[in-house]
Amino acid sequence: MKHSATSIILAAIMAAAIAAGCSSGMSLQDRLTVNDRKINKIIAQMTLEEKVEMLHSKTNMSSEGVPRLGIQDIKYTDGPFGIREENGDGFRPLGWKLDSATYFPTGSALAATWSKEMAYKNGWAMGKEGRLRGKDIILGPAINIQRLPVGGRTYEYLSEDPVLSARLSVEYTKGSQDAGTAVCLKHYALNNQETDRGSVDVIADERTMREIYLKPFEAAIKEGGAMCVMPAYNKVNGFYCSENAHLNNEILRDEWGFKGMTVSDWGGTHSTMGAALGGLCVQMTGDNYFGQALIDSVRNGALDEAVVDAKVREILRLRFAIEPVPEDVANTIMTSQPETQKIAYEIAQKSIVLLKNEAGNLPIAKDVKKIAVIGQNAVLTTAAGGIGAGVKTLYEVSPLEGIQARAAEAGVEVSYAPGYRSYSMSWGKRGPLGPLDANDPSDPADPKLLAEAVALAKDADMVIFFGGTNKSIETEGSDRKNIDLPCGQNDIVKALYEANPNVVTVLISGGPTDLRFLSPYSPAIVQGWWNGMEGGTALAEVLFGDIAPSGKLPFTFPLKLEDSPAYATGSFPGANSGEDLFTLMYRLDATGYTREQIQEYIANLPDPVSEYKEGILVGYRWFDTKEVPVMYAFGHGLSYVDFEYGPLSCRQKKDRIQVSFDLKNLGAMEADEVAQLYVRRIDSKVERPLKELEAFDRISLKAGETKKVTLEFPVSELAHWDMETNGWVLEPGKIEILVGSASDDIRKKLETEI
Numbered sequence: 001m002k003h004s005a006t007s008i009i010l011a012a013i014m015a016a017a018i019a020a021g022c023s024s025g026m027s028l029q030d031r032l033t034v035n036d037r038k039i040n041k042i043i044a045q046m047t048l049e050e051k052v053e054m055l056h057s058k059t060n061m062s063s064e065g066v067p068r069l070g071i072q073d074i075k076y077t078d079g080p081f082g083i084r085e086e087n088g089d090g091f092r093p094l095g096w097k098l099d100s101a102t103y104f105p106t107g108s109a110l111a112a113t114w115s116k117e118m119a120y121k122n123g124w125a126m127g128k129e130g131r132l133r134g135k136d137i138i139l140g141p142a143i144n145i146q147r148l149p150v151g152g153r154t155y156e157y158l159s160e161d162p163v164l165s166a167r168l169s170v171e172y173t174k175g176s177q178d179a180g181t182a183v184c185l186k187h188y189a190l191n192n193q194e195t196d197r198g199s200v201d202v203i204a205d206e207r208t209m210r211e212i213y214l215k216p217f218e219a220a221i222k223e224g225g226a227m228c229v230m231p232a233y234n235k236v237n238g239f240y241c242s243e244n245a246h247l248n249n250e251i252l253r254d255e256w257g258f259k260g261m262t263v264s265d266w267g268g269t270h271s272t273m274g275a276a277l278g279g280l281c282v283q284m285t286g287d288n289y290f291g292q293a294l295i296d297s298v299r300n301g302a303l304d305e306a307v308v309d310a311k312v313r314e315i316l317r318l319r320f321a322i323e324p325v326p327e328d329v330a331n332t333i334m335t336s337q338p339e340t341q342k343i344a345y346e347i348a349q350k351s352i353v354l355l356k357n358e359a360g361n362l363p364i365a366k367d368v369k370k371i372a373v374i375g376q377n378a379v380l381t382t383a384a385g386g387i388g389a390g391v392k393t394l395y396e397v398s399p400l401e402g403i404q405a406r407a408a409e410a411g412v413e414v415s416y417a418p419g420y421r422s423y424s425m426s427w428g429k430r431g432p433l434g435p436l437d438a439n440d441p442s443d444p445a446d447p448k449l450l451a452e453a454v455a456l457a458k459d460a461d462m463v464i465f466f467g468g469t470n471k472s473i474e475t476e477g478s479d480r481k482n483i484d485l486p487c488g489q490n491d492i493v494k495a496l497y498e499a500n501p502n503v504v505t506v507l508i509s510g511g512p513t514d515l516r517f518l519s520p521y522s523p524a525i526v527q528g529w530w531n532g533m534e535g536g537t538a539l540a541e542v543l544f545g546d547i548a549p550s551g552k553l554p555f556t557f558p559l560k561l562e563d564s565p566a567y568a569t570g571s572f573p574g575a576n577s578g579e580d581l582f583t584l585m586y587r588l589d590a591t592g593y594t595r596e597q598i599q600e601y602i603a604n605l606p607d608p609v610s611e612y613k614e615g616i617l618v619g620y621r622w623f624d625t626k627e628v629p630v631m632y633a634f635g636h637g638l639s640y641v642d643f644e645y646g647p648l649s650c651r652q653k654k655d656r657i658q659v660s661f662d663l664k665n666l667g668a669m670e671a672d673e674v675a676q677l678y679v680r681r682i683d684s685k686v687e688r689p690l691k692e693l694e695a696f697d698r699i700s701l702k703a704g705e706t707k708k709v710t711l712e713f714p715v716s717e718l719a720h721w722d723m724e725t726n727g728w729v730l731e732p733g734k735i736e737i738l739v740g741s742a743s744d745d746i747r748k749k750l751e752t753e754i
Contacts, residue, residue: 028225032259032317039316042069043309051305051312052294057285060089063263065319072324074315076184076263076284080140080156080172081106081532082383082391083129083335091586093392101129101335102533103383103393104344105351107142108510109529111158111168111554112637113350114674115698119168122347123175123183125340130181132337134330136322137182137228137263139389143169143216144191144232146511146555147618148572149564150480152194155510155530156388159554160619160634162215163693163717169216173224182322185220187232187265189213189247190612194479195573198268198581199605201235204612209236210721210728211616218256227260227318231280233268233581239278240270248279261314267585276303281311336394341533348531348538350672350698353551354638355515359523361504363545363640364462369412372456373400374419374496375466375489376436377508382530386425386475387583393533399466399506402536406544415460419453420487421446425472438487441473445488450495457499464543465493465522468509471530477580477587479573483514483561490517497521506539512557515631527551545640548671550698552637552742556620559631565614565622578606620743621689633744635676635693641667643701645675645747648739652754658712659737661748665701672700675739677711678746679718682734686720691738694718711739715754730754 026034043051046066053064058073065071078084083101086094104110104122113119123141130138142153146160158165169185176183190202190213204213220226231241231248241247242264252258263282269275272293275283283290297303354362364371378400384390400416407414421438433439436449457463467489473480494517497503505522507513510530519525526549528539542549558564566572584598593601617625620634646662665671678691695711715730722729734753740746 027257028223029221029257029259031225032227032321035317035320036313039313039320042066042071042316043312045069046312048295048298048305048308051308052291054312054315055281055290055294055308056283056287060087060091060285063282063284071316071319074137074319075135076137076139077130077133077135078389079126079138080142082393083126083133083135083138084389085392096331098331098334099133100392100394102337102340102344103391103396105347105532105535106510106530107156107158108146108154108554109351109531110347111164112353112527112529112551113347113698114164114552114554114696115350116167116171117698118347118350119171120175121343123172124179125175125343127176127179127181129335129337129340130176131179131325132330132333132335134325134327135181136318136324137184138176139184139186139230141169141172141183142186143220144187144189145213145216145618147192148479148566149483149512149555149558149561151192151511152475152477152479153388154555155474156476158216160556161554161693162212164554164696165216166219167696169220170224173220173226177225177227180323182227182260182318183220184228184230184263185217185226186230188217188229188241188252189232190236191232191234191241193572193610194477194580196578196606196608197233199235199578199607201238201607201609202612203237203609205615205723206726207721207723208612208615212618214251221252221256221258227321229258229260229262230265231262231268233265240268240274242269242280243271243274243278245278252279259314259317261311261318265582267581272297273303276307281314334394344532345534345538348535349541349547351529351531351551352539352542352549353527353553353636354542354549355527355632355636356519356523356525357638361462361502361524362526362543364543368461370460370462371403371407371412371414372453372460372463372500373403373414373416373466374453374456374463374492376418376420376422377468377470378416378466380422380470382471382508383533385471387478387580387587388476396533397536399508399528399536399539402538402540403464403543405537406540406546410544415456417453417456418449419465419492420449420489422470423472423486425475441486442484443487445491450488450492453492454495454499457496460500462502462504463496463500465496465503465505466508467493467505467518468507468513468528469511474510477583483512485513485518493518494521504543512555514560515557516559519631527553548640548669549637550639550672550674552635552674553632554634556623556630556634557632558623559629563623563628563630565617568622569613571611571613574608574610581605616687617689621692624690624743633742635674635742636744637674637742639667639671639673641665641669641671643673643741645739648737648748648750650737650750650752652715652752655715656712657715657752658710659695659739659750660708660710661739662706663699663701663709664706665703668703670700670702672698673741674698675709675711676742677713678738678743680736680738681718681731682736682751684731684733686731688720691743693743718754
């Protein structure tokens with residue numbers, strides 16, 4: 001009870017500060033400066049050594065305060081889909097008892113809700129659990145654009161669309177910081193591939209950067225009030241992000257008014273003077289650049305001490321805004337709590353996407369009495385694994401467990417067979433393979449496991465096949481080689497369909513997969529995601545029809561990988577490829593190398609270039625504009641009911657465009673619809689995508705209910721970045737407003753003029 005009261009008080013303090021700032025006309029960023037007079041007095045009392053001590057790691061997950069002056073350390077924790085367990089050097093778990101946290105649906109699953117409310121709740125719950133653990137900063141949300149279908153962190157990022165990513169990022173940021181824990185937006189910027197992420201030089205023009213890749217960061221800083229930003233590993237236009245003055249100083253601070261602190265990605269600092277002048281505040285981890293070398297640079301006159309003072313000031317602004325949790329209060333109760341577990345469950349319910357339901361196989365019919373569940377993804381957990389941050393979750397309901405529990409209520413018999421061998425990442429040297437382990441994702445179907453699965457299918461009324469990837473295939477540190485379904489899954493589905501055509505496929509993955517072969521043999525397909533600790537419960541509710549599916553795809557499923565823009569333009573994967581910097585530096589268990597070998601390797605990292613040749617035509621913008629057919633479009637997601645869209649009305653109110661219409665649930669059950677508004681520029685004189693998302697809303701409707709829906713967006717969102725004037729330009733003219741259920745399912749259109 002002691003800690004709960006403390007959390008409430010801290011949250012109230014934060015909320016009061018925000019309210020006070022807003023009521024006085026102060027921006028969310030400017031509120032960080034309210035203690036500057038006090039901070040300046042503290043800086044005046046500090047020695048150079050004390051200042052520099054604040055600018056690098058103290059431990060694997062902390063940086064120094066000012067002990068002599070009573071300023072507490074800053075404590076970081078991994079996010080963004082669960083507070084990471086306490087760990088030491090090399091990210092080895094410390095084995096604490098109370099650090100089991102709530103495992104929330106991962107980024108692409110959260111984005112599939114298309115719900116600003118769920119994003120806020122997710123951020124708030126993460127912030128609350130961060131307080132329970134005594135943390136000041138969550139390393140998240142991860143808001144880079146999903147440029148590549150094969151991206152190793154597609155599951156962690158939100159969307160291929162900057163508007164969807166921006167709206168959710170703002171709410172996640174507000175939620176976490178309202179709960180009293182600062183966010184650290186990552187990875188700033190253009191960190192869109194894991195291949196050579198520690199050294200790749202991303203070449204992108206200013207318009208592409210501004211309109212696509214920077215938009216979520218800008219919104220989360222200006223509208224969400226984000227207090228911390230993490231420069232990414234990669235270079236952008238010739239400069240590492242940790243020392244990129246254009247990104248960190250000119251755009252982030254000067255244009256967007258950012259008043260908080262920056263912290264490098266772990267191992268992502270590359271110089272002393274470059275990082276010092278390029279806008280970095282804290283080196284994580286180590287002090288080889290922001291330690292004695294920085295002191296020497298000041299002492300010999302190469303660097304003005306005012307530069308150091310500015311970094312300390314930004315760190316102290318966050319320190320004063322985020323109340324430290326006392327040591328005797330932190331970690332005194334279990335991190336995961338019923339209140340936050342419920343939020344994970346709500347997100348999971350709203351994220352599940354019904355991709356296909358041709359034969360009406362779903363929801364499961366009342367006369368189905370025997371279900372054969374096939375596929376290891378029905379039982380494999382997803383809270384941890386791979387290279388990236390995971391969650392030591394208090395529990396995780398697997399899909400099979402969820403189905404078994406719901407089936408028992410309905411008197412339905414459930415049988416299970418693994419169906420295929422599953423690829424698991426090797427740590428160092430691979431040992432002998434077990435009967436359910438694959439040597440490689442490309443391994444064919446195992447005849448014995450296939451025969452067992454087919455036998456169960458023949459004896460069942462319905463087959464639910466669980467396919468997709470896992471956290472060894474989609475992982476931080478490497479991109480997938482392809483988007484193929486691994487381990488013979490296509491052949492397995494074909495065999496199951498031939499044995500029993502009543503097949504439902506559930507894909508458990510973070511990113512898209514190639515479904516060309518599978519689709520003819522699966523009348524119903526569901527995208528189930530890595531859906532948090534209550535994912536199995538939520539999935540069973542959708543399959544059995546307790547709730548209608550309501551998720552929408554936050555990215556495109558291409559027909560084939562080669563159709564996607566980065567591949568079609570030949571700008572990925574490129575010729576050079578080296579091992580991942582983070583893995584080399586911090587995960588000796590994953591590489592099997594010695595430290596000496598790793599040091600030599602890092603010293604000779606390749607220097608590849610990734611040129612964003614597709615420009616602003618990312619994701620659906622490319623497929624629509626180039627008229628390339630897709631498997632499932634951006635925004636796609638079916639329901640168990642149909643929705644009727646009424647005629648559109650439009651008005652411009654001050655600097656905003658409002659579009660209203662009636663939305664009716666034509667079905668016999670309550671259901672949610674995500675109404676999406678796109679804009680097409682008519683006769684524009686500059687290059688434009690065919691259409692762009694500008695607004696959306698998630699609406700809940702009872703059976704037969706009609707609601708008036710209003711979608712609105714600022715006229716400024718229609719501006720483009722002009723390369724000649726190096727600024728935003730709003731081109732007047734006609735626009736077509738397109739409203740519908742998906743980017744390829746437009747129900748109503750309306751022309752207007754700006």
